[in-house]
Amino acid sequence: MEQQKPTRGAMWLRLLTGGARTVHDWAAVQVCDAVLAGQPARYIAVVPDPDNRFPRARNGEVGLVEGWQLARAVQEVVAMDRDAPAKRPIVAVIDVPSQAYGRREEAFGIHQALAGAAGAYAQARQAGHPVIGLVVGLAMSGAFLAHGYQANRLIALDDPAVMVHAMGKASAARVTLRSVEALEKLAATVPPMAYDIKNFASLGILWKVLRLNDLALPGERDIALVEATLEAALADILEDRERDLSGRLNGQHRQASRRVRELLQAQWEDAD
Amino acid sequence: MERLQFEFGAGQPLSGRTVAGVVASGDLEVLLEPGDAGRTTVAVQTSVDGYGGNWKALLERVFGPGSLPAARIEINDNGATPGVVRMRIEQAFEEVTQGGNTP
Amino acid sequence: MTADIDPNIDRLLKRDSFIERGARSRAQALLDPGSMRELAGPFERLHSPWLAMQKLVTQADDGVVVAKGKLDGHPTVVLAIEGAYQGGSMGEIAGAKIAGALELAARDNRRGIPTRAVILFETGGVRLQEANLGLASIAEIQSAIVDLRRYQPVIGVSAGTVGCYGGMSIAAGLCTWLVLTREARLGLNGPQVIEQEAGVAEFDAKKRALIWGLTGGEQRVVTGLADACVADDTHEIRATVLRLFAQGVPARHRSERADHYLACLRQVDTRVQATPEDVRAIYNPSQGDA
Numbered sequence: 253m254e255q256q257k258p259t260r261g262a263m264w265l266r267l268l269t270g271g272a273r274t275v276h277d278w279a280a281v282q283v284c285d286a287v288l289a290g291q292p293a294r295y296i297a298v299v300p301d302p303d304n305r306f307p308r309a310r311n312g313e314v315g316l317v318e319g320w321q322l323a324r325a326v327q328e329v330v331a332m333d334r335d336a337p338a339k340r341p342i343v344a345v346i347d348v349p350s351q352a353y354g355r356r357e358e359a360f361g362i363h364q365a366l367a368g369a370a371g372a373y374a375q376a377r378q379a380g381h382p383v384i385g386l387v388v389g390l391a392m393s394g395a396f397l398a399h400g401y402q403a404n405r406l407i408a409l410d411d412p413a414v415m416v417h418a419m420g421k422a423s424a425a426r427v428t429l430r431s432v433e434a435l436e437k438l439a440a441t442v443p444p445m446a447y448d449i450k451n452f453a454s455l456g457i458l459w460k461v462l463r464l465n466d467l468a469l470p471g472e473r474d475i476a477l478v479e480a481t482l483e484a485a486l487a488d489i490l491e492d493r494e495r496d497l498s499g500r501l502n503g504q505h506r507q508a509s510r511r512v513r514e515l516l517q518a519q520w521e522d523a524d
Numbered sequence: 525m526e527r528l529q530f531e532f533g534a535g536q537p538l539s540g541r542t543v544a545g546v547v548a549s550g551d552l553e554v555l556l557e558p559g560d561a562g563r564t565t566v567a568v569q570t571s572v573d574g575y576g577g578n579w580k581a582l583l584e585r586v587f588g589p590g591s592l593p594a595a596r597i598e599i600n601d602n603g604a605t606p607g608v609v610r611m612r613i614e615q616a617f618e619e620v621t622q623g624g625n626t627p
Numbered sequence: 628m629t630a631d632i633d634p635n636i637d638r639l640l641k642r643d644s645f646i647e648r649g650a651r652s653r654a655q656a657l658l659d660p661g662s663m664r665e666l667a668g669p670f671e672r673l674h675s676p677w678l679a680m681q682k683l684v685t686q687a688d689d690g691v692v693v694a695k696g697k698l699d700g701h702p703t704v705v706l707a708i709e710g711a712y713q714g715g716s717m718g719e720i721a722g723a724k725i726a727g728a729l730e731l732a733a734r735d736n737r738r739g740i741p742t743r744a745v746i747l748f749e750t751g752g753v754r755l756q757e758a759n760l761g762l763a764s765i766a767e768i769q770s771a772i773v774d775l776r777r778y779q780p781v782i783g784v785s786a787g788t789v790g791c792y793g794g795m796s797i798a799a800g801l802c803t804w805l806v807l808t809r810e811a812r813l814g815l816n817g818p819q820v821i822e823q824e825a826g827v828a829e830f831d832a833k834k835r836a837l838i839w840g841l842t843g844g845e846q847r848v849v850t851g852l853a854d855a856c857v858a859d860d861t862h863e864i865r866a867t868v869l870r871l872f873a874q875g876v877p878a879r880h881r882s883e884r885a886d887h888y889l890a891c892l893r894q895v896d897t898r899v900q901a902t903p904e905d906v907r908a909i910y911n912p913s914q915g916d917a
Contacts, residue, residue: 305897308825317892323885353816353824359841359901360892360910361852363815364881367800370766371882374773393753393762394815397794401766418753418762418794426823428755442680444719444760457763496730497770500763508676509764512723513730515667516693520731525682543669546649547686548711555669555687571684598672602684 256302259312260389260413260467261347265297267475268345268386268482275328280304280312281321288341289483294329296322297345298399308354314395315352319365322399326372330379339380341486344373344400347389350420351398366398373402378496382489384482388467391416404495405459405485408449409478411467416452443505456503459485526573530580532587534564534594540623544616552601552609556616559594570601582606586613643861645786646810650707653747653786654694656861657705657868662696667724675718677757686712689720693728699869702735702742704728710749710789717750717795718757722764729771729781736778743779745868746772746802749786751817752793765794772801780804780876782868785811785844786859792817801882804871805853806864807844813853814842840903850910852881 258266262282269286272295276283279301285294300312309315314322326342333339352362377383385391385403396416400406408414417424425432439445443454453461460481464474492499501509537558545553559565564587568579586592597616601609645653655663667673669687678685690712694705706725708715717725725746735742753761772781780803785791787810791799796815799805807813816824818832831837840846848856855867891909895901 305895307897308829317889320885320889320892323882324889327883327885351815353821353829355821355825355830355841356895356897356901358814358816358821358830359903359906360895361800361847361850363796363813364800364852365888366815367769367797367882368885368888370769370797371773371801371880372885374770375883377770378774378777394794394797397762397766397769397797401762402770416759416762418758419755423820423823424755424758427820438681439758442677442756444677445756445758452759455759455763457759496774497767500767505760506719508673508719509723509760512667512673512720513727515671515673516724516727516731519664519666520695525684541670543651543687546709546711547684551711553669553686557670569684598687600684600686 256300259299259347261297261312261345262299264386264388265295265345267470268343268479269295276325278321280309280318281325283325288343289486291338291340293341293343294325295343295345296325296399298322298348306352306354306356308357309352312348313350313352314348314366314369314398316357316360316362316365319362319369319398323368323372326369326376329381330376333381339382341382341384342373342376343482344383344385344403346385346387346391346396346400348392348395348399349390350392351394366394369398370402377402377404380495382486384485386478386482387414387416389413392420393418404489404492406457407460407462407481407485408453408458409467410449410461410463412448413467414449415447416449417447421447454503455505457500459488459499526570526576528568528570528576528579530566530568530583532564532583533590534559534562534587534592535590536593537561538593538595538620540620542616542619544619545612547600547602550603550605550608552599552604552612554612554616555598556620557596559596561594564592564595564597566597566599568599568601572603578606582609586610592617642859644859645861645864646788646808646859648861649711650692650709650747650749654692654705654707657745657865658694658696658698658703659700663694664696666693666695666728668692673720675720675757677718677760681756683756689718689724690715691721691724693724698745698872701872702740703745704732704742705745705747707747708749713754715750715789716752716754717761717765718754719760719764721754722761722768726764726767726771729768729775733771733775733778736775741779743872744775744781746781746783746798748783748791748795748799749789750791750793750795751789752795762794765798768798769801772798776801776803776876776880778876780872780874782806782871784864784868785813786864787811801880803876803880804855806855806857806867806871807847807853808857808859809844810859811844812838812842813844813847841901841906846903846906850906852910
């Protein structure tokens with residue numbers, strides 16, 4: 253079997269967990285129990301499985317099985333700590349190119365599998381588990397909704413290969429009947445449409461953006477910076493009474509999101 | 525996309541408000557609210573450029589006589605034909621005068 | 628003397644199509660007569676700044692109606708998506724209206740007010756012209772559904788013609804109960820997108836029988852991925868929503884049944900393409916809670 257070069261997600265999972273063994277013998281969804289700030293923490297990544305039984309999920313996509321396995325991995329943490337006073341953190345190491353596209357996937361309800369994952373992460377967060385998302389590569393559409401977008405705090409590495417978006421450039425260009433170049437040009441002028449991490453950061457959804465020396469081959473300083481930031485995120489979450497996603501609403505480009513909520517709240521209580 | 529603004533003489537302010545239609549292809553949305561007495565204003569947002577003259581003529585036919593109640597009107601148009609535009613405006617006025625549920 | 632009316636014709640004449648109603652009309656028809664109050668409505672003029680930036684015509688309610696009122700006397704908020712506007716896609720404002728209303732409903736419950744929610748899914752998912760803000764708002768909608776469903780069932784309805792796709796199909800998968808008509812479709816990726824990504828052999832977007840056979844309302848209900856398949860009739864849809872609310876919050880939601888679905892997927896023969904019959908055979912809902 254040909255050894256493929258590990259993805260960013262696989263690499264960072266190994267680096268952050270000190271090469272810990274995975275909890276399950278799953279090929280794509282890698283689950284490691286390690287530490288964060290000296291306390292037990294679960295780290296989860298989705299990596300390519302070239303031998304995936306489902307042919308449309310062989311390049312690191314989040315497919316049917318991956319969605320439900322993510323759900324299980326997170327549900328286990330909640331079950332483990334159900335009676336514990338301290339809820340352990342969950343770190344989603346995010347490098348997912350997309351959801352899986354295929355007939356089998358639609359037939360067996362991939363939307364429901366991804367709901368399993370997203371719901372588990374949300375429930376864990378609402379139960380008091382600090383959930384941290386670390387974007388080290390791609391964080392695209394349904395895959396990101398399932399793996400990481402329910403985090404209390406989102407951290408992204410600053411690199412051209414790091415991208416958050418609702419649809420890949422090639423598909424988006426096809427769907428909007430444009431060339432990729434024309435789409436990129438338009439996207440650069442409309443912040444929520446842009447593909448680069450700087451524009452995404454301007455939306456106020458990320459908690460921190462990290463500039464490393466070398467993303468492809470991170471040195472000790474790079475790893476230390478990421479670890480320190482994860483610890484800082486954990487501390488920030490633990491200080492926060494709110495365990496919802498309201499921290500994402502403060503960016504300059506989320507004015508309308510705040511205005512809508514203000515209006516809804518003001519009008520909610522009027523005499524029924 | 526083009527924005528157009530029109531003003532007409534009118535009667536007493538409309539009582540009530542409503543919205544009719546949707547901004548779907550070939551359709552339009554009409555927001556109808558009370559205006560200042562004696563004046564109806566129409567703000568048009570349209571996906572089709574260059575039809576200012578047609579809009580003026582159509583709206584003149586509807587509001588020119590000045591017999592409708594004073595209203596503040598917002599039209600968000602996505603390429604509707606004059607017939608559909610007219611229909612939605614009339615629908616909106618009908619809903620208000622019939623005292624239908626206002627949003 | 629009146630002639631006897633053929634009962635079929637009579638039924639057709641009396642049928643009150645839900646599909647033909649726009650979002651506002653659907654919300655009004657579901658809520659108790661006279662109880663509907665629209666929040667953050669068109670007269671607040673919440674036009675999408677992102678569409679305006681791209682010189683696209685904007686709808687004053689951004690394609691979502693937030694209707695608060697009573698449903699059989701219970702405080703209920705209906706979130707109705709207008710499928711005819713931008714394909715019902717979620718932009719910043721549309722998504723914020725849904726998420727914000729669900730958040731307030733959850734807050735009500737924490738204050739002892741049993742507000743519940745119905746979401747009318749008529750949507751293709753993220754509005755590409757607002758990409759990342761649409762996606763973010765969908766994550767917030769998902770969070771709010773999971774929060775609210777602890778207290779009250781969250782019921783999703785998709786009637787068609789747009790159906791429920793993209794990130795919003797994931798939100799639908801988080802709802803307590805789902806009501807679909809035969810015309811509705813529920814899936815993650817639309818047929819054209821799959822054909823584009825995976826080729827026409829994988830999915831021929833022109834084959835209507837294939838699309839509805841795999842993702843249509845009836846198939847989804849028969850395979851346990853939705854809970855009621857109803858006729859396109861407003862009265863029947865309202866009655867079904869009420870019946871489901873009466874069941875209360877289940878011990879486990881469908882989205883929590885990871886072990887069950889993983890066990891089912893192990894039975895899938897991935898050497899052959901999936902047929903609707905294969906899915907029915909494996910997902911037999913009469914197996915009960917696993």
